[in-house]
Amino acid sequence: xxxxxxxxxxxxxxxxxxxxxxxxxxxxxxxxxxxxxxxxxxxxxxxxxxxxxxxxxxxxxxxxxxxxxxxxxxxxxxxxxxxxxxxxxxxxxxxxxxxxxxxxxxxxxxxxxxxxxxxxxxxxxxxxxxxxxxxxxxxxxxxxxxxxxxxxxxxxxxxxxxxxxxxxxxxxxxxxxxxxxxxxxxxxxxxxxxxxxxxxxxxxxxxxxxxxxxxxx
Amino acid sequence: xxxxxxxxxxxxxxxxxxxxxxxxxxxxxxxxxxxxxxxxxxxxxxxxxxxxxxxxxxxxxxxxxxxxxxxxxxxxxxxxx
Numbered sequence: 001x002x003x004x005x006x007x008x009x010x011x012x013x014x015x016x017x018x019x020x021x022x023x024x025x026x027x028x029x030x031x032x033x034x035x036x037x038x039x040x041x042x043x044x045x046x047x048x049x050x051x052x053x054x055x056x057x058x059x060x061x062x063x064x065x066x067x068x069x070x071x072x073x074x075x076x077x078x079x080x081x082x083x084x085x086x087x088x089x090x091x092x093x094x095x096x097x098x099x100x101x102x103x104x105x106x107x108x109x110x111x112x113x114x115x116x117x118x119x120x121x122x123x124x125x126x127x128x129x130x131x132x133x134x135x136x137x138x139x140x141x142x143x144x145x146x147x148x149x150x151x152x153x154x155x156x157x158x159x160x161x162x163x164x165x166x167x168x169x170x171x172x173x174x175x176x177x178x179x180x181x182x183x184x185x186x187x188x189x190x191x192x193x194x195x196x197x198x199x200x201x202x203x204x205x206x207x208x209x210x211x212x213x214x215x216x217x
Numbered sequence: 218x219x220x221x222x223x224x225x226x227x228x229x230x231x232x233x234x235x236x237x238x239x240x241x242x243x244x245x246x247x248x249x250x251x252x253x254x255x256x257x258x259x260x261x262x263x264x265x266x267x268x269x270x271x272x273x274x275x276x277x278x279x280x281x282x283x284x285x286x287x288x289x290x291x292x293x294x295x296x297x298x
Binding site: 044061064 | 225228285290
């Protein structure tokens with residue numbers, strides 16, 4: 001069985017510093033920073049460079065690739081969106097390479113592996129990168145959530161339209177309504193209700209903290 | 218007591234777990250999954266999935282208890298009751 005090579009995005013001779021510079025702007029949007037245990041970070045990233053040499057991309061050094069391209073995409077570093085609910089509770093990614101932005105001592109988290117029961121507060125975007133009057137899809141682990149900003153308040157609802165499974169996160173915002181981009185079904189962002197019977201979508205609590213939009217799932 | 222460690226050669230917490238097990242002096246069986254190839258690798262991955270429900274490393278098995286991740290405290294409790 002041969003897996004198609006991933007599209008190259010890192011040039012030959014990529015360094016640890018290159019990886020840091022590439023990943024930082026992305027993880028910052030998701031509420032994460034590199035662990036302040038710099039020796040540990042360098043150890044993880046040098047493993048990733050070895051993996052890059054062997055495979056053509058920076059796969060997670062702590063998870064195994066199965067050869068199924070769709071599954072393997074979920075273990076390309078940084079893999080935060082695909083495990084965002086788990087990681088928010090651990091306060092770090094599985095490897096400990098990234099920690100939540102308000103973690104004070106990243107090395108203290110090295111032994112932490114239990115995911116506590118109960119809801120997760122998941123940062124999904126920076127407030128300033130999210131224009132008012134727009135909606136977008138955010139991935140939180142296995143879920144997709146449509147996140148809307150209306151009159152400077154944020155609302156999160158199930159991403160899948162109950163009519164024909166259209167992606168509400170790619171829809172249109174009109175007042176407090178999200179309009180499905182496929183057939184125009186309308187949902188109230190405040191409570192997920194629609195005019196059609198038995199077709200409401202789920203909503204999730206949203207808060208704003210430290211400049212991050214946080215969805216509780 | 219039967220102790221098994223499934224690890225990846227690239228994973229820092231796997232290295233920490235190995236070091237810790239070595240320090241305790243316990244005998245353990247080590248399977249470095251990414252150093253295997255072909256069918257051997259496939260069967261090791263299947264074993265890890267069956268035991269842990271996922272493909273995250275390290276996985277330590279002490280008798281019949283499966284510990285996913287570098288959980289020093291739990292390993293210690295099981296090894297040194």
